[in-house]
Every structure is written in C-alpha cells, then in structure tokens.
Amino acid sequence: xYTTNPQIVLGTMDFGTRVAPERAFAILDSFVAGGGVxxxxxxxxxxxxxxxxxxxxxxRLIGAWLRARPGARDAVRIATKVRQNPLVPHSWxxxxxxxxxxxxRTGAEESLGRLGVDHVDLLWAHAEDRTVPLEETVGAFGExxxxxxxxxxxxxxxxxxxxxxxxxxxxxxxxEPWTAxxxxxxLVQPRPFTPLAEAGHRMLAAEDLDLARSEGLAVxxxxxxxxxxxxxxxKPLPPTYDHPGTPRVLAVLDDVAGELSATRNQVVLAxxxxxxxxxxVGASRxxxxxxxxxxxxxxxxxxxxxxxxxxx
Numbered sequence: 001x002y003t004t005n006p007q008i009v010l011g012t013m014d015f016g017t018r019v020a021p022e023r024a025f026a027i028l029d030s031f032v033a034g035g036g037v038x039x040x041x042x043x044x045x046x047x048x049x050x051x052x053x054x055x056x057x058x059x060r061l062i063g064a065w066l067r068a069r070p071g072a073r074d075a076v077r078i079a080t081k082v083r084q085n086p087l088v089p090h091s092w093x094x095x096x097x098x099x100x101x102x103x104x105r106t107g108a109e110e111s112l113g114r115l116g117v118d119h120v121d122l123l124w125a126h127a128e129d130r131t132v133p134l135e136e137t138v139g140a141f142g143e144x145x146x147x148x149x150x151x152x153x154x155x156x157x158x159x160x161x162x163x164x165x166x167x168x169x170x171x172x173x174x175x176e177p178w179t180a181x182x183x184x185x186x187l188v189q190p191r192p193f194t195p196l197a198e199a200g201h202r203m204l205a206a207e208d209l210d211l212a213r214s215e216g217l218a219v220x221x222x223x224x225x226x227x228x229x230x231x232x233x234x235k236p237l238p239p240t241y242d243h244p245g246t247p248r249v250l251a252v253l254d255d256v257a258g259e260l261s262a263t264r265n266q267v268v269l270a271x272x273x274x275x276x277x278x279x280x281v282g283a284s285r286x287x288x289x290x291x292x293x294x295x296x297x298x299x300x301x302x303x304x305x306x307x308x309x310x311x312x
Contacts, residue, residue: 006273008292009038009079009220011282016057017049019284021064028065030286032075034293040220040280042081042126043111044092053089059114066116078115081156082107083126084200093199099129104140108149123150124182127157127200135173138166142175154180154218157202160211167215181212185221185277187230187268187308188249190240197238198223204277213276221272224279230264248311256307262298269295274305 010031015024028039041062044055059080066072082104088095097103108123123144125137141153155163155178163178170177185204190196196203204221212219228235230253237246257267269292272279283289 006276006278007038008036008269008296009040009278009280010036010289011222011280012039012041012058012062013045013282014049014058014284015041015045016061017046021061023284023286024061025065025068026286027283027289028062028072029069031283031289031293032072034290036289036293037075038077038079038121038278040079040222042084042124043107043114044081044084044086044096044126047084047086047092053086053091055085056110056114059111063114063116073117077121078117079122079124079154080111080115080120081124081126082111083129098132099125099137099140100132101136101140101143104137104144108144112149119148120150122152122154122180124154124156124180125158125178127202128159128162134162134166135169138169138177139173139175141178142170142173145176152176152179154178154182154220156182157200159202160205160207163217164211164215178217180218180220181208182220182222182280183208184223185272186224186226187253187271188226188237188241188246189312190238191243194240196240209275218278219276220278220280222280224272224281225265225268230268245312249308252307252311256300256304260298260300262295263291265291266295266298267300270298270300271305271308274300 039062041058043059045058047053047055050057083099084096085107086092086095087097097107112118144150145153153176163181167177183204184201209219211217226237229237253264253267257264269279281292
C-alpha cells in the first residue's frame with residue numbers, strides 16, 4: 001500500500017529552458033526549505049522549448065542543483081519519466097522512444113546520467129505504447145526495480161484497465177508492479193467527450209480513482225492549476241472548459257477562498273489533497289511555490305467538497 005498523506009509535488013518541466021538556472025535553483029531551494037520532498041521531471045522536458053529539439057534540460061538542471069547542494073539528494077525524492085523523448089531531434093511524436101525493453105532501459109540509464117544519481121525514487125511510463133507487448137514493458141520496469149535503478153514504478157496517462165492488466169502481468173512475472181498513477185486533473189473540468197487540445201494528456205476519471213483506492217495506489221495530478229488560469233486574466237481557460245458548470249464552480253471557489261482567507265490556487269490544491277491526490281505544481285517564481293506549499297494549511301472539509309460537487 002502506497003497511500004500516504006498527500007503532498008505538493010514540484011513540477012520542473014520548464015527548468016533549464018523557460019526557467020533559467022539561477023531562478024530554478026532558488027525555487028528548488030525554497031521548496032526544500034518549505035518541507036517539499038518530491039520533484040517531478042521527465043526525460044523529454046522540455047523538448048518543445050529547447051533549440052536542440054530533444055529533452056533533458058530539466059534533468060540536467062536538477063543534476064546541477066544536486067551537485068551544488070551537498071546533502072540535497074537525501075532531502076528530496078526524484079520522479080522522472082521515459083517514453084516521449086524523441087530519438088531524432090525535432091521529430092516528435094514520430095520518433096518518440098516508446099516503451100520497448102530497450103527503450104525503457106536506455107531511457108532510464110540516460111536519465112540517471114543527466115541527474116547525476118544512481119537511482120530515482122519513482123520511474124513513470126509517460127504514456128502508453130501499444131506497439132509493444134505490455135508484458136515486455138512490465139518486465140523492463142520490474143527489472144529496473146530489481147537492480148535498484150528505480151525504487152518504485154508508475155503509469156502516467158494510461159487507461160485504468162491497462163494499469164490493472166500490467167499489475168496482473170507483474171504478479172505473473174514476480175516483478176514490482178506499477179504503484180502510482182499520474183493523470184491530468186483539476187477543480188474545473190472540460191466538457192464531457194470533448195477532445196483535449198493538448199496532445200498526450202489524459203484526464204483523471206472516476207475509474208482511475210476507484211482503482212487507486214481499491215489497490216492502494218498513489219495518484220498524482222498534473223495541470224492542477226490550469227497554467228495559471230484560476231488567477232490570471234491573461235490566461236483564460238481553454239475553450240473546452242466553456243460550459244455552464246465552470247462559472248458555477250468558480251463562484252463557489254471565490255466564496256470558499258474568502259471564507260478560508262486563502263487564494264484560489266490554494267483552495268484548488270487543498271481540494272485535490274483532500275481527495276488523496278498529490279498535485280504537481282509548476283513554478284517559475286519562488287513566491288508561486290511558497291503559495292502552493294501554504295495550501296497544506298488550508299482547512300477544507302467535506303462540506304466544501306459537497307458544494308463544489310453540486311456546482312458542477
């Protein structure tokens with residue numbers, strides 16, 4: 001069982017590209033000083049912002065920070081992902097590495113090199129790869145755990161049935177199963193059955209939470225704060241969120257934030273954590289991560305959950 005007290009996860013996707021090293025170091029320092037533990041990155045971050053056309057900048061930045069901060073490795077846990085880094089620069093998704101045994105092993109080895117560590121605390125399969133037998137992928141992840149390269153493994157952007165099938169295969173192979181899910185989730189929700197504009201994103205569904213609670217899996221959410229849309233007029237919600245439920249939920253959000261003397265963002269994060277979800281928060285300034293960490297002290301209750309549910 002991996003259920004623990006939910007916590008804020010620092011998303012480092014833009015570190016080393018859109019967030020310059022000096023500022024990224026300051027955010028990491030502030031996160032650790034504030035009691036933060038988990039860092040979330042990926043081997044493909046951020047290929048779309050890097051002139052090289054491939055990922056690796058985020059992991060290299062974290063590696064540089066670890067070298068500059070003796071003892072920092074003991075203070076943080078690192079989660080990274082394999083599956084999406086292109087094998088040919090500027091050729092994504094056409095040349096994305098996939099989840100073959102070779103790709104998983106190579107991807108993990110290269111991530112360790114960039115991070116400058118001998119293991120990661122959690123290795124994610126970043127997305128499904130249905131061109132590869134699931135048995136092969138499961139075996140490769142299990143092998144990395146047995147070698148101590150990854151302490152735990154998880155599935156990001158996977159259908160719940162695929163996760164459960166993979167866990168069954170892991171039992172058959174007597175290897176470590178996926179024990180964590182990472183999916184997109186936030187307080188506001190898009191119109192049902194409307195395709196998302198963001199390629200590769202998969203929304204958290206009721207069946208994902210059902211599986212996680214039944215099996216004791218950790219659940220991490222990304223795009224938790226909707227890229228600043230809760231608090232920035234210059235970043236409106238995507239068109240897929242234009243439906244009657246959105247203004248009703250936002251009205252309740254304002255009411256609750258006022259009642260609890262909290263910011264909109266803090267209430268959203270507290271709402272996620274109250275449901276046992278670990279929200280990933282990307283930050284480009286120190287004050288943003290300080291605000292996020294303070295959400296741990298927002299006392300949201302079941303009554304607030306009910307009000308948000310009714311507004312939908």
